[in-house]
Amino acid sequence: xRSVFDRTKQITRLFRHTDDSRLxxxxxxxxxxxxxxxxxxxxxxxxxxxIELNNVSKSYDGKRNAVDNVTLSIHNGEIFxxxxxxxxxxxxxxKLITGLLSPDTGSITIDGFxxxxxALEAKRRFAFVPDNPEVFTRLKAIEYLRFIGDVYGVDGxxxxxxVEDLTKKFGIADVLNQQIKTFSHGMQQKLILVGALLHxxxxxxxxxxMTGLDPASSFTLKTMMREHADAGxxxxxxxxxxxxxxxxxxxxxxxxxxKLIFVGTVNELxxxxxxxxxxxxxxxxxxxxxxxxxxxxxxxE
Amino acid sequence: MKQFLILMRPxxxxxxxxxxxxxxxxxxxxxxxxxxxxxxxxxxxxxxLFLMFSFYSFMLGVGLTRSLMTFGAEDFFIKIIAMAAPxxxxxxxxxxAIPTLYHESSIESLLVLPVKPATITAAKLxxxxxxxxxxxxxxxxxxxxxxxxxxxxxxxxxxxxxxFMFYVTVAPFAITxxxxxxxxxxxxxxxxxxxxxxxxxxxxxxxxxxxxxxxxLQGSDGFFEDGGIFSDPATGxxxxxxxxxxPTSAFGTAMLINANRWSTLLYSLIACVxxxxxxxxxxxxxxxxxxRGVLGVKGGxxxxxxxxxxxxxxxxxxxxxxxxxxxxxxxxxxxxxxFTQTIFFVLFFPVIMVxxxxxxxxxxSDTSEAGFNLINFLRTWISSGGWKDSLWIIVLIxxxxxxxxxxxxxxSASAISRQGATFNxxxxxxxxxxxxxxxWLTPGLYLMVGIWIIITVALAIFLHxxxxxxxxxxxxxxxxxxxxQMLGFLIDMKSPLLTWSNEVEAVKNTRASTVSxxxxxxxxxxxxxxxxxxxxxxxxxxLAVGIAVLVFYILVAILMTVLVxxxxxxxxxxxxx
Numbered sequence: 069x070r071s072v073f074d075r076t077k078q079i080t081r082l083f084r085h086t087d088d089s090r091l092x093x094x095x096x097x098x099x100x101x102x103x104x105x106x107x108x109x110x111x112x113x114x115x116x117x118x119i120e121l122n123n124v125s126k127s128y129d130g131k132r133n134a135v136d137n138v139t140l141s142i143h144n145g146e147i148f149x150x151x152x153x154x155x156x157x158x159x160x161x162x163k164l165i166t167g168l169l170s171p172d173t174g175s176i177t178i179d180g181f182x183x184x185x186x187a188l189e190a191k192r193r194f195a196f197v198p199d200n201p202e203v204f205t206r207l208k209a210i211e212y213l214r215f216i217g218d219v220y221g222v223d224g225x226x227x228x229x230x231v232e233d234l235t236k237k238f239g240i241a242d243v244l245n246q247q248i249k250t251f252s253h254g255m256q257q258k259l260i261l262v263g264a265l266l267h268x269x270x271x272x273x274x275x276x277x278m279t280g281l282d283p284a285s286s287f288t289l290k291t292m293m294r295e296h297a298d299a300g301x302x303x304x305x306x307x308x309x310x311x312x313x314x315x316x317x318x319x320x321x322x323x324x325x326x327k328l329i330f331v332g333t334v335n336e337l338x339x340x341x342x343x344x345x346x347x348x349x350x351x352x353x354x355x356x357x358x359x360x361x362x363x364x365x366x367x368x369e
Numbered sequence: 370m371k372q373f374l375i376l377m378r379p380x381x382x383x384x385x386x387x388x389x390x391x392x393x394x395x396x397x398x399x400x401x402x403x404x405x406x407x408x409x410x411x412x413x414x415x416x417x418l419f420l421m422f423s424f425y426s427f428m429l430g431v432g433l434t435r436s437l438m439t440f441g442a443e444d445f446f447i448k449i450i451a452m453a454a455p456x457x458x459x460x461x462x463x464x465x466a467i468p469t470l471y472h473e474s475s476i477e478s479l480l481v482l483p484v485k486p487a488t489i490t491a492a493k494l495x496x497x498x499x500x501x502x503x504x505x506x507x508x509x510x511x512x513x514x515x516x517x518x519x520x521x522x523x524x525x526x527x528x529x530x531x532x533f534m535f536y537v538t539v540a541p542f543a544i545t546x547x548x549x550x551x552x553x554x555x556x557x558x559x560x561x562x563x564x565x566x567x568x569x570x571x572x573x574x575x576x577x578x579x580x581x582x583x584x585x586l587q588g589s590d591g592f593f594e595d596g597g598i599f600s601d602p603a604t605g606x607x608x609x610x611x612x613x614x615x616p617t618s619a620f621g622t623a624m625l626i627n628a629n630r631w632s633t634l635l636y637s638l639i640a641c642v643x644x645x646x647x648x649x650x651x652x653x654x655x656x657x658x659x660x661r662g663v664l665g666v667k668g669g670x671x672x673x674x675x676x677x678x679x680x681x682x683x684x685x686x687x688x689x690x691x692x693x694x695x696x697x698x699x700x701x702x703x704x705x706x707x708f709t710q711t712i713f714f715v716l717f718f719p720v721i722m723v724x725x726x727x728x729x730x731x732x733x734s735d736t737s738e739a740g741f742n743l744i745n746f747l748r749t750w751i752s753s754g755g756w757k758d759s760l761w762i763i764v765l766i767x768x769x770x771x772x773x774x775x776x777x778x779x780x781s782a783s784a785i786s787r788q789g790a791t792f793n794x795x796x797x798x799x800x801x802x803x804x805x806x807x808x809w810l811t812p813g814l815y816l817m818v819g820i821w822i823i824i825t826v827a828l829a830i831f832l833h834x835x836x837x838x839x840x841x842x843x844x845x846x847x848x849x850x851x852x853x854q855m856l857g858f859l860i861d862m863k864s865p866l867l868t869w870s871n872e873v874e875a876v877k878n879t880r881a882s883t884v885s886x887x888x889x890x891x892x893x894x895x896x897x898x899x900x901x902x903x904x905x906x907x908x909x910x911x912l913a914v915g916i917a918v919l920v921f922y923i924l925v926a927i928l929m930t931v932l933v934x935x936x937x938x939x940x941x942x943x944x945x946x
Contacts, residue, residue, distance in 0.1 A: 167796060191798065215695075215696050218689055231680070
């Protein structure tokens with residue numbers, strides 16, 4: 069086991085490698101340049117932030133923060149992945165961003181609109197797919213899609229074309245006349261994805277979107293995420309699958325015990341640890357460091 | 370046995386949990402102190418409900434026994450209870466057994482455990498029986514005790530009354546459960562649990578209504594029959610008929626009637642054996658078909674594929690309000706628990722009550738020795754303009770009836786809770802909250818308007834009412850229905866139950882449903898009190914009383930509207946999943 073001294077050295081090195089770094093408690097957070105960033109070999113011009121969190125905290129019990137003073141900016145044209153152990157606060161963070169939960173402190177904006185104050189404008193700009201498919205199970209799939217089309221005001225012709233296209237892509241075109249309760253978990257997930265993408269939102273916010281999807285649909289979704297980001301729009305998603313995060317994400321945010329302990333690219337994480345190993349091993353080291361720090365082994369005094 | 374007890378622990382917790390969640394005990398994840406307060410409130414609420422129903426039951430026992438004693442027919446009371454208990458067991462058996470045995474989420478988690486299927490079956494049957502037994506006992510047992518005190522029954526009566534409650538509920542439940550199990554396993558139509566529950570609930574309620582009407586239409590001669598198992602001239606005529614339909618109730622009744630004789634033990638033994646046999650039969654049947662039935666229910670269903678034209682038609686754009694209202698209607702109609710507890714109740718019961726009253730009134734004119742005909746009296750009273758002098762009574766009665774029906778309808782009172790986890794969809798969609806609130810309230814308000822149009826038109830035709838009186842009845846009914854719908858909705862916004870495991874909980878176990886169905890009594894009480902107060906203050910000025918009550922109704926309606934608007938404004942901030 070590495071000593072606290074070694075860890076301190078590493079974190080300090082990490083601090084040195086960043087051009088804009090901040091300390092939150094004992095944890096160092098990287099911030100990438102706002103001018104531009106690398107996206108899997110492709111450079112995307114950054115116009116402004118699509119999703120911004122400023123000092124956001126949320127506690128369920130008044131004692132422990134499920135999300136602890138998180139500040140984060142997600143750009144247009146990038147795929148941002150939220151990683152973290154179970155119960156780290158990923159889902160809570162996504163629920164805060166989408167307005168499902170209200171933050172105790174701080175503010176959140178979507179495309180410049182405050183999710184609390186300009187809720188309707190903010191909501192028009194994103195689609196959210198939760199980790200558990202929560203849907204009106206006694207509606208037929210076509211009725212659900214019509215409902216979504218109606219509440220987002222999707223034009224009739226556009227709606228028809230997108231339903232046809234998306235349901236074919238996800239392989240649910242043949243079951244549109246069935247009640248959703250007869251669908252498997254994966255099928256429900258696909259339907260919610262189709263519904264979420266029906267109004268062609270600027271930002272996709274997806275909580276564990278690959279869960280329950282078959283390999284073909286998972287591949288389709290990843291391709292669509294890439295296309296969406298390449299079109300200058302934003303994808304924010306949480307995942308446990310580090311392989312997916314490594315291949316798909318332009319930037320990562322690693323959250324542990326409610327705190328954002330790392331924000332940056334996989335390469336930056338490798339650079340920090342001076343280690344070419346997989347994201348999995350880097351992730352485990354980072355989380356381990358953060359846990360030690362949280363338990364009082366002060367890394368940076 | 371050990372495994373059975375282990376299994377019962379989570380199932381019992383599930384039962385209790387759903388009840389306590391229902392009244393908001395575990396709603397908030399935020400504040401511990403709030404949670405404790407909610408738990409205390411839950412306990413107080415349940416104690417209150419228990420005491421209230423026990424009180425009603427006790428007073429019913431006192432009143433009925435005294436009435437029957439004047440004819441020397443006090444034993445008839447025991448027969449009434451012996452009939453009522455199985456009816457309750459069957460009704461609640463159908464309504465409770467289907468969701469508990471086939472819908473609960475616990476089923477799948479139990480099936481994978483290394484426990485004998487027979488143990489799972491026994492545990493699930495016990496889980497579905499306990500609430501039925503508790504409800505039946507609370508409604509019937511205090512009556513029996515009151516009857517014993519008034520009729521001066523011997524001490525053996527009180528001892529025997531305890532097994533009596535089991536005898537009159539266990540066997541009917543067992544037979545009902547067997548029917549449910551057989552149908553779920555072997556009939557195709559029952560495989561669709563929604564359809565089965567829907568049809569079973571409607572048929573059960575209609576059968577009970579038909580039974581009540583049939584009993585109402587029975588002449589008094591029907592009770593006097595000779596021969597049969599029970600030869601005692603005092604009670605035999607009552608029990609010989611009963612034994613053909615519900616033998617355990619017949620022997621249970623005989624057991625209580627003869628509580629001071631040795632024969633009570635014989636009757637008790639026979640009732641006990643019949644119950645054991647029915648439970649044994651249930652366990653044998655359940656052991657063979659229950660688990661397979663559950664697995665059969667899990668199968669998917671196919672549907673006709675849509676053509677391109679149909680798809681386009683089914684995607685036709687609507688406004689967001691129309692979309693939400695349509696979704697509400699579809700879910701209300703397609704979800705059996707929602708349908709039976711809301712639309713079915715509100716549509717059928719007032720109509721059936723009107724029909725029952727009409728039949729009763731008509732019959733009273735035929736059989737009354739004094740020749741008094743209530744219908745003719747009312748018609749004369751209305752046509753002579755006498756109703757104008759008693760306007761306040763009309764306002765009170767119509768207002769009370771409307772508040773009662775609306776308070777028990779629970780459409781608006783469950784509008785938020787029914788959404789469950791999908792409440793998150795309401796939070797995310799970019800539709801103004803006021804539009805959503807209006808859409809959630811629409812089904813309840815539309816149905817109330819619909820039902821009062823039917824009732825008013827029926828009464829107007831039946832009683833030859835002038836238009837002004839019919840309009841007054843309609844307006845008063847509508848105002849009161851509106852107030853009660855808004856009250857239920859207000860409570861549901863403040864304390865919704867969004868984490869239910871089966872749909873019945875979303876409608877019946879919520880704080881809104883409790884407050885809504887009890888609040889109407891308080892509301893009626895206050896309006897009656899106000900009427901008498903104004904009557905006293907104005908020296909019996911009936912017009913002033915009528916106007917005062919009407920103004921009170923309108924003010925309550927306005928107050929409810931204001932409160933709903935205020936609460937709705939903060940709904941998405943205060944309710945978190």
